[in-house]
Amino acid sequence: MSDPILELSRIEKVYNRGEPGEIRVLRGVDLTLHPGEAVALVAPSGAGKSTLLHIAGLLDLPDAGEVRIGGDTVQDQSDRRRTAIRRADVGFVYQFHHLLPEFSAEENIVLPQLANGAGQGAARTRARSLLETVGIAERAGHRPAALSGGEQQRVAFCRALANAPRILLADEPTGNLDPETSDRVFAALMDLVRQTGLAALVATHNMELAARMDRTVRLDGGLVVPA
Numbered sequence: 550m551s552d553p554i555l556e557l558s559r560i561e562k563v564y565n566r567g568e569p570g571e572i573r574v575l576r577g578v579d580l581t582l583h584p585g586e587a588v589a590l591v592a593p594s595g596a597g598k599s600t601l602l603h604i605a606g607l608l609d610l611p612d613a614g615e616v617r618i619g620g621d622t623v624q625d626q627s628d629r630r631r632t633a634i635r636r637a638d639v640g641f642v643y644q645f646h647h648l649l650p651e652f653s654a655e656e657n658i659v660l661p662q663l664a665n666g667a668g669q670g671a672a673r674t675r676a677r678s679l680l681e682t683v684g685i686a687e688r689a690g691h692r693p694a695a696l697s698g699g700e701q702q703r704v705a706f707c708r709a710l711a712n713a714p715r716i717l718l719a720d721e722p723t724g725n726l727d728p729e730t731s732d733r734v735f736a737a738l739m740d741l742v743r744q745t746g747l748a749a750l751v752a753t754h755n756m757e758l759a760a761r762m763d764r765t766v767r768l769d770g771g772l773v774v775p776a
């Protein structure tokens with residue numbers, strides 16, 4: 550098997566440390582993701598799934614433990630370097646798409662590429678190609694408000710993948726879609742995982758979707774365990 554792309558080792562996170570309301574959310578999480586692998590993360594509400602995804606995606610720092618991306622330890626790097634690694638290597642998809650309303654679908658996918666140093670022409674070409682992959686190329690010029698929920702979420706996936714990240718972190722990405730649309734969006738995600746070697750960690754309450762991924766882990770009591 551190829552080398553891991555994401556390794557979380559003994560990750561701990563405490564909120565309100567030392568206060569009466571101290572919450573020990575993560576108590577030594579170990580989780581490894583390999584290229585081309587989709588892993589479902591299931592967790593009861595409040596178990597710390599968002600906390601874990603934020604730490605894995607370098608949006609937040611653990612209180613203890615180690616985060617490695619492509620073999621490099623990242624939590625000791627400067628803020629600026631962590632931001633650069635996040636932009637290049639990590640894509641996020643949320644339950645609600647968070648697309649920029651005043652920009653078209655294509656522009657929403659172009660902008661993160663410009664922020665990552667790409668030129669206009671290359672960024673537009675890639676945006677169109679991604680939109681084609683998920684079957685909505687003809688909607689490229691529409692603003693989010695003119696798109697259906699499923700189309701918006703497919704644009705959100707394209708945006709997350711704009712900079713060809715090696716890791717995709719998704720938090721209930723199909724949670725607000727009807728079953729048929731959810732199925733289509735999820736199928737597009739799995740195609741990308743299979744075709745590009747993307748590693749995906751997908752938090753979901755949907756056990757049917759979880760069963761279609763390579764494995765499922767459960768976050769419970771501050772630890773990640775096989776489901």
Ligand SMILES: Nc1ncnc2c1ncn2[C@@H]1O[C@H](COP(=O)(O)OP(=O)(O)OP(=O)(O)O)[C@@H](O)[C@H]1O
Nearest residue numbers: 564565572574592593594595596597598599600601
């Ligand atoms: N910034 C914060 N300060 C204090 N407590 C926090 C903070 N963020 C999260 N928490 C608490 O940590 C626990 C885990 O929160 P988190 O959002 O990671 O859970 P979750 O599993 O994503 O929940 P849900 O599925 O309901 O979104 C919760 O008890 C939450 O109230």
